[in-house]
Amino acid sequence: MQTLKSKKEYDRLRLSSQKIFGKYFLFVYIIDELLTDSKAGITVSKKVGNAVIRNKIKRRLRVVLFQYQQPDRLNKFFICNFIALKPAAFASWIDFKSDVINILDRLCSY
DSSP, X not given: OEEOOOHHHHHHHHTOOOEEEOSSEEEEEEEOTTOSSOEEEEEOOTTTOXXXXXXXXXHHHHHHHHHHOOTTTOOSOEEEEEEEOGXXXXXXXXXXXXXXXXXXXXXXXX
């Protein structure tokens, strides 16, 4: 899974109506058949917490995404953005990981 970097892709996601709400994240996505690899962005605003907490959330999310990107699990290519919600700052590792995996499983089942 590649990192979402360009402003054009973030703007495209902002207009998307395809969303999945999790306990700790809002997941905005666009399924695109022309992509050769999925792209993911991470957004953690200052409303969630200070810099230490925001970086902790980003590190945790990167680990889960790295573990999830097995070829047999991802059967679709998509552009997505994980937007952290306030409860993500206080989530245990197991709850955090299960929420992200649940969101990605729901996406791949569509």
